Amino acid sequence: MCTTYPRRTTYTGKCTLSTADTLYTDRPAEGSHAMPSQERQAQAHDKDHVSVWERLERPAPAPRTTLTPRRIAKAAVAVADAEGLDAVTMRRLATELGVAPMAAYRYVTGKDELIELMVDFVYAEMDLPGETDNWRTTMHTLALRIREVLLRHSWVTRATWCAPTPNQLAVPEAALAALDGLGLDADTAMVVYSTVTSYVHGAVNAEVGVTQLLRVRGWSSREEARSGLASQMAWLLSTGRFPMYERYIGEAGRKDDLQWQFETGLECVLDGISEHLKI
Template identity: 35%
Template sequence: MTIWERPEPKPRAAPVPLSRDKIAATAIRLADAHGLDGLSVRKIAKELGVGPMRLYDYVVNRSELLDLMVDVVYARIARADRRAGWRDTVLDIAHATREAALDHEWFADILGGRPHLGPHALAVGEANAAALAQAPGIDGLDELQRALGALNSFIIGAIRREVTERRTTRDTGDDINAFQSRLGPYLRRMLDTGDYPTVARLVIDGAHLEPAETFAHNLTTVLDGITG
């Protein structure tokens, strides 16, 4: 049975009471601080003040631990505002997913991997699919699958890119202003050759929005495209 079908062990008298919720919360705190590479049952047990073997009564392996962690994040996404229209619902879920991933960067590493089948993940998936199924231009299951695929690909790619850029800035200390100052003169010389006129227009005349604005703008463009 999956962890979602297997009953949680009954509470027992112990100096440190445990639960799957408590284990997941501790794992998330460690992953937020150190990433998934720094996550292990032994470290979680030490943080909780228990022996590692006690945790195996609640989660049998690392995959189940990740399942618990991921579904806690989806619980937050599931609480996103739901408005009457299909479009607002899809937008709310997309923005809530981005915000959750920015608060828990390890979540971006897991997005797009194996299916997320916890109860909250399924609830988010149902809400998103049900809303998009009501969109104009979505006629039948095949079109809904293609639309969901395109939308999810954009959301996952955009979130991963933003998280990667944030990590790079932290790791190198090279923010966008420092990057532009260091490489700007080279780029200007290259653009002045006239060999890259379209790139030049984008760099010089294009809008350079903040990440949240970029995500919102591009999300709208994608949604218009797949439902138009």
């Protein structure tokens, strides 16, 4: 697991820091000094035409305070992990960082770009698999590691509309590199990657949904949830309309083995890809 917060510029099979990395170094931010009007106008023009990542690649402005993109992202992620994505606002972020409400706007134009920073921050936690001759091993490992990140930061599943970020793009880069040389065209290779990640997101969403139900109902475990829902389930099954589900309830022995469920489903997905594409 990476202990730093790197920007992956190219896929190398492991977490690395770019020697030219300027994204998450200690770039100072605006403090109490007023920004010259000419500089404000130039920044406003830039923010209308380039992404947050391109702006952060540029040389740092004159030192003012110790606010950095990394500090901004880390604080915002902490709030989202504890209270959910809706709790993250620019004003709340300023309070957590102990800065003026407008200070973070030196780096991001608003919540959309802030979420980009947050998503990039959590994807940097992912230890990408090393180079291998086996595409299936790489896809399996990527799926497991994406799941780990999403379960640690469940709010990310709500940020799927987020624009691409450097660390996020490192994941399909690794997958496509593993699929290269198998005779697949570019579209098919991307479909393979998208199919696997769609499975991961669907499985994680199901897990997160149950976790949210437990929290809302005040249940401490899945067993307690089953007990709490027992009368409702008993009535549903008594209608006779769900004999196969009733059989599942009575016979299944791995209802709470989420890792086994996930990996079994993943193997089915990979088997289907392998058989359909003959790879």
